[in-house]
Amino acid sequence: MLPTPSTSHVSFDNVYEPAEDSFLLLDALSAPSETAFLQHRFPAATASSGAATPAPLVVEVGTGSGVVLAFVTAHAKTIFGHTNVLTLATDVNRFACEAAQRTVQTAIKDVCDSDTQTPTTSAAPASSAAFLSPVLSDLTSAIRPGEIDMLIFNPPYVPTEELPILPSTHSIDTSAGSNQGVSSHSIFERDSYLLSLSYAGGADGMETTDRLLEQIPTILHPERGVAYLLLCAQNRPEDVKARIRAWGNGWAAETVATSGKTAGWERLQIVRIWRP
Amino acid sequence: MKVLTVNFLTCAVKTCKTSPEAFPLHFRDAELAQQDLEFNPEFIKNMLLRLDWNAFRVTTSELGFSTIPAEKPEGDALNDETLLRDLHKVLLETQVMEGKLVCGHCAHEYAIKEGIANFLLPNHLV
Numbered sequence: 001m002l003p004t005p006s007t008s009h010v011s012f013d014n015v016y017e018p019a020e021d022s023f024l025l026l027d028a029l030s031a032p033s034e035t036a037f038l039q040h041r042f043p044a045a046t047a048s049s050g051a052a053t054p055a056p057l058v059v060e061v062g063t064g065s066g067v068v069l070a071f072v073t074a075h076a077k078t079i080f081g082h083t084n085v086l087t088l089a090t091d092v093n094r095f096a097c098e099a100a101q102r103t104v105q106t107a108i109k110d111v112c113d114s115d116t117q118t119p120t121t122s123a124a125p126a127s128s129a130a131f132l133s134p135v136l137s138d139l140t141s142a143i144r145p146g147e148i149d150m151l152i153f154n155p156p157y158v159p160t161e162e163l164p165i166l167p168s169t170h171s172i173d174t175s176a177g178s179n180q181g182v183s184s185h186s187i188f189e190r191d192s193y194l195l196s197l198s199y200a201g202g203a204d205g206m207e208t209t210d211r212l213l214e215q216i217p218t219i220l221h222p223e224r225g226v227a228y229l230l231l232c233a234q235n236r237p238e239d240v241k242a243r244i245r246a247w248g249n250g251w252a253a254e255t256v257a258t259s260g261k262t263a264g265w266e267r268l269q270i271v272r273i274w275r276p
Numbered sequence: 277m278k279v280l281t282v283n284f285l286t287c288a289v290k291t292c293k294t295s296p297e298a299f300p301l302h303f304r305d306a307e308l309a310q311q312d313l314e315f316n317p318e319f320i321k322n323m324l325l326r327l328d329w330n331a332f333r334v335t336t337s338e339l340g341f342s343t344i345p346a347e348k349p350e351g352d353a354l355n356d357e358t359l360l361r362d363l364h365k366v367l368l369e370t371q372v373m374e375g376k377l378v379c380g381h382c383a384h385e386y387a388i389k390e391g392i393a394n395f396l397l398p399n400h401l402v
Binding site for chain 1: 284324391395
C-alpha cells in the first residue's frame, strides 16, 4: 500500500479534513485495475515507435487539503508507470489552496527521501510528477478547454436545503486570523462558511456536481480525457451514470470503486467518466 | 505558480472563453523565484508535445527570458541538452510568486499572491 500524504500542517477549522471519501479515491486510483487503465491511456512512449507522448495534465477540482492530488503527484511512478505527468489543483477556498500546496510539496519530498534513504533539501522528482500550482477558482473556470487529461472531483455531495453562495474576488478576508480587530465570532462564521462550501451540495447533493458535469465534455481532452467523480447514494449514482451515457459521442460512465463498509445514506462510490 | 501553469489557464469570464485574445493571459509586475529541481530530459520532451509554443513564447518574452527559439524544438533539436536545460529552468524551476495575470480580451486582472493566482470573479462578472 502506498503511504497517505501527511496533512498534519492543515488547519481543519476551515479546510475539509481527509475522510472516508478522500481515502476511497486514494484506494481507487492506486488499485491495479485503475493503474492498468491509466498506464494504457497515458503511456510514457508510444508502443510502436517508442516516441515520447504528451505528458498528461491531472487536475483536482476542489482539492481541499490536497491529500488526493498529493497522493497522485507523489506516487506518479506507481500510478502511471512514469513521472512525465503535470498536476494542478483548484479550490474556491484560499486556505485550501495554501494547504494543498504544502501537502503536495511535503508528499513529493517524503517520497523522494524514502527513495534515496537520505534526506535531501531539493525536491528531486524521482518518483513524482511535476506539481504546477494551486489555482483559487470555481471548478475549472480558469482552465483552458480541452487541456485536462485526468480530472478528479470529490464534490460537496451532502444534500442540503441551500447551496452556499460562492466566494467572489475579495469576499473572504483570509488575514482575519491574525487581525486583532476581528472577533473570534466572525472568524468562526467565516470558517463555518468555508467548510460548508466543501460539503453542502444543495438539492440531491448534486447542484455543484451538475455544474461540473456540464463542463466535462469541453474541459477534458477530446481523446485522452478521463474524469473520476465521487458520489454518495443520495446523489442517485445510477441516474447520474445514465445521464452521462445519454450525452452520446461515446461517453461512458462506470463505477470503479465502492465503499461498502458503512451502510446507510453515505455509502460512496467512484465513477469513471471517459470515452473508451 | 510555475511559469508552465499559464499555458493551461484562460480568463474565467465566460464571454472570453472563445476569444483568441484571452490566451495566453499576460503576466504583469511578476516577481520570480527559482526552485532547484532535478533535470529530467525525458520529462521535457513529453511535456513539449503538449505545450502551446506560441503562447509560451509570449509568456517568456514578457518575463524577460530571451533564449527561447522561435520554433518548437523537434527531431535533432531535442538532443540539444543546453536547450532542454534552458526549458527546464524556465518551465519548471521558475515560480511566479507575486504579480498579476491580465486578460488580453476583457483586461480583467487576476492577482497572484504567494504563488497562488486568484481567479474568483467579482460579483458583477459571475
